[in-house]
Amino acid sequence: MAKSALLKSSLAKKYWMALTGLFLCLFLVGHLAGNLQLIFGDASAFNEYALFMTTNPAVKVLSYVTYISILFHAIDGILLTxxxxxxRPVGYAKNNAAANSSFSSRNMAVLGTLLLVFIVTHMANFWAKMHFSEMPLQTVEVNIKDQEAPVVVYKTVQGQPIDPRAVEMGQLELKGTQFFQAGTDLKVADGYKDxxxxxxxFFQNEKTGLIATIAYVIAMIVLGFHLSHGFGSAFQSLGVNNPRYKGVLNGVxxxxxxxxxxLFAIIPLYIHFIK
Structure with missing residues (x-):
């Protein structure tokens, strides 16, 4: 009975839709905070954030919860539609939906489908590369202060010093020989995937960068429409619609x-046109 209610009950579907949707809203806020380092931070800060998001055990657990929530939210939305x-197999003789509902509420399935396509392509372009592809390591400028001698570099990865012998073991890439004059600047890979x-x-590519930027901005417009109805309806589905909280909920x-x-849309615009 419980299983049947979970899979077939319209009310149960709405609860799951609301809960997964609100969780994904929290994910969006956290993801935005990290991505804003592309504007307000530097390469090191963003790459450290990316490394943390792909290696921290707690974050990994949250990541799997996020993937499951996206799939559950999408499937639940399709089933509800x-x-x-x-x-209501037969339409009304006089259908004036625009007068009774918003554009977003009437097109949540279409908006959600477009967002699902965006998520898949977005993960293919960034998430998959970060996890499975060979990527360049971030490089930093190092100044050799000693007299002519073998390079000894003490950089850090997540606060841990790198053994200079890593150069000989091939864990660090050095441009040139291992002997340098004092005062020489050298680019050394510091261990972070760049x-x-x-x-x-991706966004500055001469051939596809503008298209990618426009597509990303359009996706964020679609996201805005989806959230403009979804966020409020989630609280209604959960019964949190007390008039005392209306002002706070409207603000959030x-x-x-x-x-x-x-803010998400500004990031590719900044990278393509300003950075």
Whole structure:
């Protein structure tokens, strides 16, 4: 009975839709905080953030919860759409939906489908490369202060010193020989996958950068429409619609539905046109 209610009950589907949707809103805020380092931080800060997000055990657990939530949210939305259509197989003789509902509420399935396509392509372009592809390591300028001698470099990866012998073992790439005059500047890979370089190159590409930037901005507009209805309806589904909280919920809804997507959209625009 419980299993049947979980899979078939329209009310249960709405609860799951609301809970997964609100969790994904929290994910968006956290993801935005990290991505804003592409504007306000430097390459090292962004690459450290990317490394943390792919290696920290707690974050890994949250990542799997996020993947499951996206799939559950998408499947649940499809099932609800089908169920609603079956419940009303014949349209009204006079259909004036625009007068009774918003554009977003009438097109949540379409908006959600477009977002799912964006998520898949976005993960293919960035997430998959970070996890599975050979990527360039971030390089830093190092000044050799000693007299002519073998290079001894003490950089840090997550606060841990790198053994200079890593140069000989091939764990660090040095440009040139291992002997340098005093005062020589040298580029040394410091161990971080350079996702910053990959991201900037993606949006600055001469052939596809503008298209990618426009597509990303359009996706954020779609996200804004989806959230403008979804965030508020999630609280209604959960029964949190007390008039005393209306002002607070409206304020949070504005931030989630408009400010967050707008800030996401600014990032590729900044990279392509300003950076």
């Amino acid at each position: 089908i169920q609603n259509k079956k419940a 996702l910053h370089k990959i991201t900037v190159a 809804s504005f931030l989630i539905a408009y400010v967050v997507p707008a």
